[in-house]
Amino acid sequence: MNLTIRHLKIFITVYDERSMTKAAKKLFMTQPSISQVIKELENYYNVILFERLSHKLYVTKAGEKLYTVARQIINLLDEAKDTLGIADLQKNLAIGVNYTIGSKLVHRYIQKYERLYPGSEISVNVNKAPKLIEMLRNGELDLALIEERDNEADLIQKFFYHDRVVIIANPKHALCQKKYVNPEDIINEHLLLRDRGAGVRNLFELRMKELGLGIKPYWESTSTTALISAAENNFGIAVLPFQLVQEKIDNGSLKEIKIKGMDLDRKLMIAYHKNKFLTSSMLEFVKICHQTEEIKSLQLAK
CATH class of the missing domain: 3.40.190.290 (D-Maltodextrin-Binding Protein; domain 2)
Known part of the structure; x- marks a missing residue:
């Protein structure tokens, strides 16, 4: 296994949440995917990072040590991003949308995102779901907003509309x-x-x-x-x-x-590849989609 920054960021989230289920929800990943990452880390270092007792996670001494080091690594990388301007680039997104979302919905999400991240760029590809899924698999898109799809085991889909x-x-x-x-x-x-x-x-x-x-x-x-x-x-x-x-x-x-x-x-879904690590800006865009439609639903119900 090649150790990646993704492994460390997921480990930090599990440590902070003390729960793989909560970490999965926060990172918009599946719980089995989170468990797999922790298992890979444990195998890589040949240690136990978390004890699993009575459906609760308890951090081991090895887990405490890795957390300290992982935090230092991530902090240094964040500092490098700020110095080199990489953080600004990570606010740019590549989004795929089907025709309905492209015509009637996506502009609301982009406007809110741009208010949050001034100067960011969002490229939008309006297309049929099969083409957008192909682009997700090829790494050409970060996220796709499409109708719910069956039998797409390599995609994670989150309902939003x-x-x-x-x-x-x-x-x-x-x-x-x-x-x-x-x-x-x-x-x-x-x-x-x-x-x-x-x-x-x-x-x-x-x-x-x-x-x-x-x-x-x-x-x-x-x-x-x-x-x-x-x-x-x-x-x-x-x-x-x-x-x-x-x-x-x-x-x-x-x-x-x-x-x-x-x-x-x-159902319309937010889809992304199961191996895609969502940056904080991607997570923010996902949150905007959910919150925008939740607010609209509440307004219509009044």
């Missing part, structure tokens, strides 16, 4: 005259859909498949604007995130079609 997909059409459309429609009622309609691989398209296809129903797109587009315009002009019914069409529904140019027995809710 509840979203839903809606089916919308021109208010004059025949289906808009009904309070509710059955899933079977939309099979033969002109479906205006995002292109394959888009999260909203995947969710809609999955829910229809679960009901034993197949779909045939009338329009397919990478542009949500084109689909919204087509629906407004009564070319068919569009399947899109609520965030992107809320204003159109509110002003009456589009109307939501309610489908019986179809759950189109979805």
Whole structure:
């Protein structure tokens, strides 16, 4: 094993918290990942750093000695960062976002982050989740804000926003005259859909498949604007995130079609590679995402 600064920073957090679970929560890591790092350190130095008794952690003499040295190392590195201006560079972030977040949400987080870190730079890549995940794995992104993904064992995903997909059409459309429609009622309609691989398209296809129903797109587009315009002009019914069409529904140019027995809710997640060590600025951005949406939820509930 190669000893890294990441090992020492995680060890310091476990020492300070006296809990691997609390350290994992603070660092936005999984508890098994924290345990693995401590085990690697113990194997590296051939010592026991923590005694595990009655579900509590007790620091050993070896752990106390390593903590003193680790603190000195980290303090010296922090001093070097300040001297060389590296700390300012670490405030720069590379963020990936899906189309919904890129259009409606991410600007709120960036504005708050820039107030906290004036002069910092955040690069944003708006793309489909599969591409953003590939970029996370290649180290091209620090964080990605995307729809929840299954079977991505090398990613850590933290929920931060509840979203839903809606089916919308021109208010004059025949289906808009009904309070509710059955899933079977939309099979033969002109479906205006995002292109394959888009999260909203995947969710809609999955829910229809679960009901034993197949779909045939009338329009397919990478542009949500084109689909919204087509629906407004009564070319068919569009399947899109609520965030992107809320204003159109509110002003009456589009109307939501309610489908019986179809759950189109979805979770939006903050994702990063499990081996990614989150700097203090990355952790701050994650916190901003959570707090911004928590505050908004409280305001809407009043």
